Amino acid sequence: MGERVCPRCNRKPDIPFIRGICARCYVEREIKLQQRVVVPHCPLCNRYMLSGRWSQYSMKEVLKSVALKLQRELERLFRGYDVYIKLDVDDGGEFTAVISDSHSSFRWRPDALLEVKHQICPDCSRKIVGHHAAIIQVRGIGGPLSRSEKESILELLDRLPQKVKGSIVEVKEVKEGIDIKVSEHSTARSIASRILAECPGTLKESYKLISRSGGEKKTRLNLSVRVSKPVKKKALVEYQGELAIAEWKAGGRVELQLIPSNKRILLDARESVSRIREYTGELEEVEIIGVSTDRVFFIKRGELEYDEVDLKSVIGAPEKGKKAFVVIVGGRRLLAILD
Template sequence: MKGAFCPGCGSTKGPFYRGLCKDCFLHKKKVILLPEEIKIDHCKFCNKIRLSGKWLGQSELVLKRFLKKKAKISGLVDAKLSVSLEPMKDHTFAIVKASGQIDSNKITIEAKTILKPIETQCDPCMRVRSDYSEATIQMRFSESTGLAEREKALALLMGQIEGMQGRDPLSKVVHALENKKGFDVLVGSNKAAQSVVRKFEAKFGVKAIKSFKLAGTDHNGQRQRKFTYCIRF
């Protein structure tokens, strides 16, 4: 474009984007939309971070992927993004670069942000720290057992455990974890776990496999045992 100049500042230095020089164009239009600061929950116990609602192990890869998703690009043709991270003392400094074309002219634009950790604890860490459990009941199902049936058995087991809470305050389900083969139900009291396992053995005509392992020492220096009951349906 011979004789072209930027109506914004009078510069004759191209290339021009929508008739403006790069500076004036970028001043007028935000091509990369990215908050100046992004707060990220960080678990102080296991070091995981929460990105888009999920707790993940920290790595450059997950942070870069997150930032590429977070940056909203507009008006750039064939946009390619790259992210660089620089860890600082109490935050991480990040630059998102977008390269592409505007009016067939190549352009590279960058946006900066700060990733600010918010110290907290993730859900599993909170559970482990606040909930004491003496036993795990592993409910294992055959592959042909549908989800509805599995959940029915789980609800029955949980109901029976909670039902004994009047006599034994530790008779509670601390956590029920689902896996491919069934559920791992963490129970506060081993006595309650034992009692409900016996009822299940009678009701379903199965035999539970019992095992235990040492789970460290308590504040009195007493060795603690953690029991596991595996019921195969």
């Protein structure tokens, strides 16, 4: 069989044929794509809206999403023909479609245009008018937050993912603590949970009536978060006169491991604030350099000679390279590991 000739252009192109003519002629005559894809972009928070959702998409992700949408449209137009469609897009937003069959392929630039339209997103609109659906009131247990406690909460808020921070309408320092106004209930609850994951505390929910119109009530969610001073995940503390390793859990609960008995006690947030005190005794920080079947070897900071204790005198899981503290309890030298 000789080479196929396109009856429309009288050429013998080495490209796929569709409905008796070459792919080049077919797209020129039959395909009226002229797609203008509009992607909303909020200039205030630098988020894009794709598939009805505002988020921190990169331009590469935006182009990929638009290319996928155009490819689906092309697949619809070429459905029923024995060809395969693949659409690519470069960093400049130029689209290239590849039409191929089992023998050849044809590259074609569809008449498609990506337009980025500036539009204020709903979250930023609410910020502009000061509207918020929920408020988180962060206060101290038994009194107002100190300056260092406020700074710890503000630093925590700054570490939130951009998607979460985008829903925060306002953060305001008040005499008693910090008020956080949020545009969505679910995000407000998520922020409150993140605060309590790092700080011992309690949470109470309530609703405040804002307005009543036509028998419909409009309410605002109030989240009352009571915290004590944010602490490390693990720390040496004093509990009723005894030395203990404290590990802070979600919801402000604290698990204590008493030294040297290894007895474990679980306290709620209020109990932890009233019963736990910062350990003020003498501590010596060391680094573990080796572990044998019955001994743990460590070196003191700034020294070259190593020291050792038996495994029965170690609180925690010893591993080479871990930091630990040497403490004296009842005349006995112990090695406490917080990692």
